[in-house]
Every structure is written in structure tokens, then in C-alpha cells.
Amino acid sequence: MKKTLIFLLLVITFSCKNEKETNEKLNVVTTTTMITDLVKNIGSEHINLKGLMGSGVDPHLYKASEGDVTKLSSADIIFYNGLHLEGKLVEVFEKMKNKKTVAVAEALDKSTLIGSEYFASNYDPHIWFDIDYWKLATNFVVKTLSEAIPEKKTDFETNGKTYLQKLDSLSDKLKKTIATLPKEQRILVTAHDAFNYFGKAFDFEVVGLQGLSTATEAGVQDVQKLSAFIIENKVKAIFVESSVPKRTIEALQASVKSKGHEVTIGGTLFSDALGNAGTVEGTYIGMFEYNVNTIVNALK
Known part of the structure; x- marks a missing residue:
């Protein structure tokens, strides 16, 4: 009887642990509000999402606080813009080599970007203002999250498809409005x-x-x-x-x-x-x- 009870306790403990591991969400940290919104649309309830920057924050000048470093340290994936937009965070990222840092700008062909002789990266980092670029970023986030949580791949792809449709509708709507000017x-x-x-x-x-x-x-x-x-x-x-x-x-x-x-x-x-x-x-x-x-x- 005692052996049976011990066996049942072990089974319950293992089951609870296994269930926790299965249900444990991915910790994702994002830098700018644009990226936070994008990742939220794709990851939905399958990730724990924390954005570093809020409304009105200038990413060019942003410096990580102690709280930010804690968030970054506990992240499984860090999504950032890249192209030196978050210039003052690069040093922090470099110290987190064990973390998966993902620049959404990597989704783009650099030969298509706007260059600048005045900016350190030689590329304009404000890529979100081209909706076609943001579509590529959407697919990139879908791919990254699907690789991190393969069992949720279908959900991420569905969310991505829905969001791409919204971006298409946005583009059409804006073109009609601008045509009046x-x-x-x-x-x-x-x-x-x-x-x-x-x-x-x-x-x-x-x-x-x-x-x-x-x-x-x-x-x-x-x-x-x-x-x-x-x-x-x-x-x-x-x-x-x-x-x-x-x-x-x-x-x-x-x-x-x-x-x-x-x-x-x-x-x-x-x-x-x-x-x-x-x-x-x-x-x-x-x-x-x-x-x-x-x-x-x-x-x-």
C-alpha cells in the first residue's frame, strides 16, 4: 500500500511538472511600441510579452533602466528594430550573448533601404513607415515564434495571415485618402x-x-x-x-x-x-x- 502511494505521488508530481513545462509561455521582450504591437498580434496568448518603451519615447536616445535589464535577462527572445535605431541598447544586447536577440530589420533586403551619409548605420531605420516592409517583418516574426514554439506554429501562421490582411486593407484605405491631396x-x-x-x-x-x-x-x-x-x-x-x-x-x-x-x-x-x-x-x-x-x- 505504501509503495503504491509513493508511486502515485511520483506520477502526480511528474504530471504536474510536465504540465507546467508544456503550458509555460515564452518570455518575449520588445523595444519600440511598433514592434510590441506587431509581436502582440502574432504571439497573442501564447507568449508573455513585455515592451520596454512606451508612448512618446524616443528610441534614438533611450537608455536601459535597471528594470529593463531585468526584463531582458529573463527573456527567451528579444525583438528589436536594428539599423542602430536603439543605438544606446546595442551595448546591453552584446552582453546577452546567451539570449536570442532578433532584429526585425533582418527581414529586409538592405539594398532596398534608404541610405544616409549622415547616420551611423548608413540606413534609415524608420522601416515601419513602409507597409510592405512591415508585411515582411510580420512574416519574420511568425517564422521566429514558430521556430521557438513549434506546437503553436499553426496559430502563429493564422494570426500572421489575419494581420497581413489588415495591413492590405490599411494600405488601400490610405491610398484613397492621399489621392484627395x-x-x-x-x-x-x-x-x-x-x-x-x-x-x-x-x-x-x-x-x-x-x-x-x-x-x-x-x-x-x-x-x-x-x-x-x-x-x-x-x-x-x-x-x-x-x-x-x-x-x-x-x-x-x-x-x-x-x-x-x-x-x-x-x-x-x-x-x-x-x-x-x-x-x-x-x-x-x-x-x-x-x-x-x-x-x-x-x-x-
Whole structure:
């Protein structure tokens, strides 16, 4: 009887342990809000997801806190943008060689990326503003998670297919909205060069006051040069970015006014971060639609 009881206890213990191991979720950490939203759509309930950056956070300048290091240390997979977007986190990643760090930019053919002689990586890192690139990133995340949790591969693939359909619908919707804006009025002036992929995809001329990285400040000559451009091209509105201090755009507006002209601030665009969690703009799709509506309405 005693041997039977011990045997049953061993069976129960083993079963509970096995069930825990089977049901244990993958710990996934993401850097930017755009990547967090993407991985959430694919991983859904099958992963424990923690994002490092919140709304309004500039990834170019972001430094890891002690809490972030703890999250990263306990992660099974770390998804980040790459292309030096999270420049100050690279050193932290390098110290975690035992962790699986995955740059979504690796899903892209670098020969198709926008280069820059002014930026350390020589590539524009703002890849999320090309919806076709984000589709490739979606497939990349599906593949990565499927390899990590093979038994959930079908679910990840289904989630990926659903999300790709949403991205197709978004692209169609944005094209229709942008088509209402005459081509000669499609000049987008923002705080820094975050929208070049957007401009390439939707036929906008994009001019940023700062360079690709917000780590570089705009100088007086930059402001003067851009104000002259605005006047010459009769640009109706310029835009603040949620993750960049608005003082540079306000200085640009003042410079235009000092020359006897007026330009309005057309609104705040989401560039390097999504809106607040729980809002429409807190999702990639909602952010993109909001941005396009704001741009088109201000420039008409």
C-alpha cells in the first residue's frame, strides 16, 4: 500500500511538472511600441510579452533602466528594430550573448533601404513607415515564434495571415485618402527625417529639420534654410512629432513668420512611437491612419 502511494505521488508530481513545462509561455521582450504591437498580434496568448518603451519615447536616445535589464535577462527572445535605431541598447544586447536577440530589420533586403551619409548605420531605420516592409517583418516574426514554439506554429501562421490582411486593407484605405491631396501639395515638413519611407511609398516630398537620428540638434542655418524652402514652395503646414520636443518646429514657424509669411502647425504626428496604450493610435494601424488623416487635412 505504501509503495503504491509513493508511486502515485511520483506520477502526480511528474504530471504536474510536465504540465507546467508544456503550458509555460515564452518570455518575449520588445523595444519600440511598433514592434510590441506587431509581436502582440502574432504571439497573442501564447507568449508573455513585455515592451520596454512606451508612448512618446524616443528610441534614438533611450537608455536601459535597471528594470529593463531585468526584463531582458529573463527573456527567451528579444525583438528589436536594428539599423542602430536603439543605438544606446546595442551595448546591453552584446552582453546577452546567451539570449536570442532578433532584429526585425533582418527581414529586409538592405539594398532596398534608404541610405544616409549622415547616420551611423548608413540606413534609415524608420522601416515601419513602409507597409510592405512591415508585411515582411510580420512574416519574420511568425517564422521566429514558430521556430521557438513549434506546437503553436499553426496559430502563429493564422494570426500572421489575419494581420497581413489588415495591413492590405490599411494600405488601400490610405491610398484613397492621399489621392484627395493634389501632388504639388504633398510636401511633408517634420521635426526629423522619420518619414522618408512614407514619402517613398506614398509619393510625398519629405523634409526633416533634424537628421535621421534625434541625437543631432538642428542648427540656426538648418532653420533658416528650411524656412526659405517653406516660403518658396508655399507649404501650408508643418508638423510636430510626439517623440521629439516641439521647440524646433516652433522655432521654424517663428523663422517663417519673421520673413513675413505664415505657416501653421498642422498637428502632432506619431513617428518613433505609437500613441497611448488602449487608444486607437496606440496600435500600428491606428497610428498610421491617424497620421495620414492629420497630414492630408492640414495640407489641403
